[in-house]
Every structure is written in structure tokens, then in C-alpha cells.
Amino acid sequence: MVTVANGTGEIVLSMRDLRQVAGYAAESAQEVLEIFEGAHPADPRPRDAIDAAWTFARGGKRCKRLRDTAWSAHKAARDADTAAAGDAARAAMCAASAAYLHPLADAHQVKHILGAAAHAARAAELIAGGDRGVGTEHIEHARRRATPAVAVVLERYPAAPPGGGRVGELLRDLDEALRGRFRGAWR
Numbered sequence: 001m002v003t004v005a006n007g008t009g010e011i012v013l014s015m016r017d018l019r020q021v022a023g024y025a026a027e028s029a030q031e032v033l034e035i036f037e038g039a040h041p042a043d044p045r046p047r048d049a050i051d052a053a054w055t056f057a058r059g060g061k062r063c064k065r066l067r068d069t070a071w072s073a074h075k076a077a078r079d080a081d082t083a084a085a086g087d088a089a090r091a092a093m094c095a096a097s098a099a100y101l102h103p104l105a106d107a108h109q110v111k112h113i114l115g116a117a118a119h120a121a122r123a124a125e126l127i128a129g130g131d132r133g134v135g136t137e138h139i140e141h142a143r144r145r146a147t148p149a150v151a152v153v154l155e156r157y158p159a160a161p162p163g164g165g166r167v168g169e170l171l172r173d174l175d176e177a178l179r180g181r182f183r184g185a186w187r
Contacts, residue, residue, distance in 0.1 A: 011103040011156045015062075018099055020149040023057035025098035025116035026050050028142055029091035032123040036088035039081055046092035049073035053095035062099045070096035084126035087167070091119035101153075107161040110175055113154050117142035118171035125166075132166075139170055143177040151178045 029050050036046045049069040056066055070093050077089035094115035101112040111118075121142065125135030160175040162168070 011105060013101065013103045013153070013156075017149065017153045018062070018101060019057045019059070020147065021101055021113050021153055022053050022095065022098040024146060024150045025095040025113070026053035026057055027145065028117040028120045029053070029088075029095040031138075032088040032091055032120040035123050035127050036076070036080065036085045036092070039085035040076070040079075043076055043079075045069070045072040045076035046089045049092040049096035053092075053098060056099045066096050066099050070094075082126070084123045087119045087123035087126060090167075091116045091123060094119060105158060107158040109157050110154065110160040111171065113150065113157070114142075114160070114171050114174050114178075117174055118167050121170045121174075122167045135166070135170055136173070139174045139177070142174055146178055154178055155180075 029046070033046060033050060036043070049072065052066050052069040056062060073089050073093035073096060077086045077093060080086035080089055094111070098112050098116065102109055117139070121135045121138035124138045125131060128134040154175065159179070160168070160172045162172075164171060
């Protein structure tokens with residue numbers, strides 16, 4: 001159990017909660033990995049980050065490998081030749097870093113929960129020539145894929161923060177769509 005008490009309340013996260021979030025993030029990033037690998041077939045960094053996230057989600061330890069692969073995927077995003085490949089690598093980075101969701105009542109923590117899905121949606125949108133409808137469809141798919149466990153963790157946090165360009169917009173759209181979706185399903 002991870003608990004932090006603060007002025008806005010207490011957020012409690014179990015290892016199961018973190019694994020659920022990491023699995024959701026890994027699945028989101030996996031959906032667009034081919035965008036990065038198509039542009040950079042010899043670069044394993046995003047795949048390694050997603051693999052590390054899956055390992056944790058399936059019961060592995062929360063270890064240095066997660067952090068290292070997240071940083072490596074972040075570097076791969078910076079090195080990417082296209083914006084779509086960069087967002088696909090950022091989705092992988094978010095997947096590996098999801099295991100480090102902090103129990104702080106901070107809106108920026110929502111990025112650990114939904115960041116992989118938002119970056120994946122943006123990558124799909126960009127590969128479709130910037131078609132915002134593709135991003136919206138991707139967010140709808142991410143909404144349908146979310147489990148009650150992911151939504152209940154999300155609802156412990158303040159709403160997603162403003163800013164962040166198109167990725168931030170997609171993040172807020174998904175955040176809004178998931179809040180209250182399973183209300184009563186787990187209580």
C-alpha cells in the first residue's frame with residue numbers, strides 16, 4: 001500500500017492498482033508501437049519500455065528497469081524522425097512510467113494514468129495526416145477498453161490539467177469520458 005496524506009485528502013494506491021494502470025498504459029502504447037518501429041526498425045527502446053510495463057503489470061517487480069526503459073523511450077521520442085513516431089515512443093515512455101504513479105492529489109498525476117492513451121491517439125492522428133477524427137476515435141477506443149479498476153484509480157485524482165497542446169486535449173477528453181463511467185460498479 002502506498003499512502004500520502006495531504007490537505008486535499010488521502011490517496012491510497014495498492015500494488016494491484018498500479019499494475020492495473022500499467023497494464024492499461026502498456027496496451028495503449030502497444031497499439032501504436034508499429035508507428036515507431038516502422039520509422040525506426042532498429043531501435044528497440046520503445047518496445048523495451050512496453051515490455052517492462054507488461055512485466056510489471058503481470059506481477060513483476062517495480063524496479064530500476066522500468067525507470068531506465070522509460071527514460072530510453074523518452075530519448076527515442078526526441079530522436080524520432082517524425083512527430084507520429086515521437087508520440088508513439090512517448091506512449092511507450094508513459095507505459096513504463098505508469099508504475100510510478102504517485103499518491104499525490106495533483107492533476108499532473110493523471111498523465112501517469114492516461115498519458116500513454118493520449119500520446120497513442122495523437123500518434124494515430126498524425127499518421128492519418130493530422131485527422132483529428134482518428135484521434136477522437138482512438139480516445140473512444142481507449143475509453144471502452146478502460147476497466148473499472150483504472151477508472152476508480154483515476155477518480156482519486158483531480159481532473160487532468162490544462163495545457164499540453166493536442167495531446168493535453170486528448171488526455172482531458174479521455175479523463176472526462178472515464179470519470180463517473182463505472183460509478184457504483186465497484187462500490
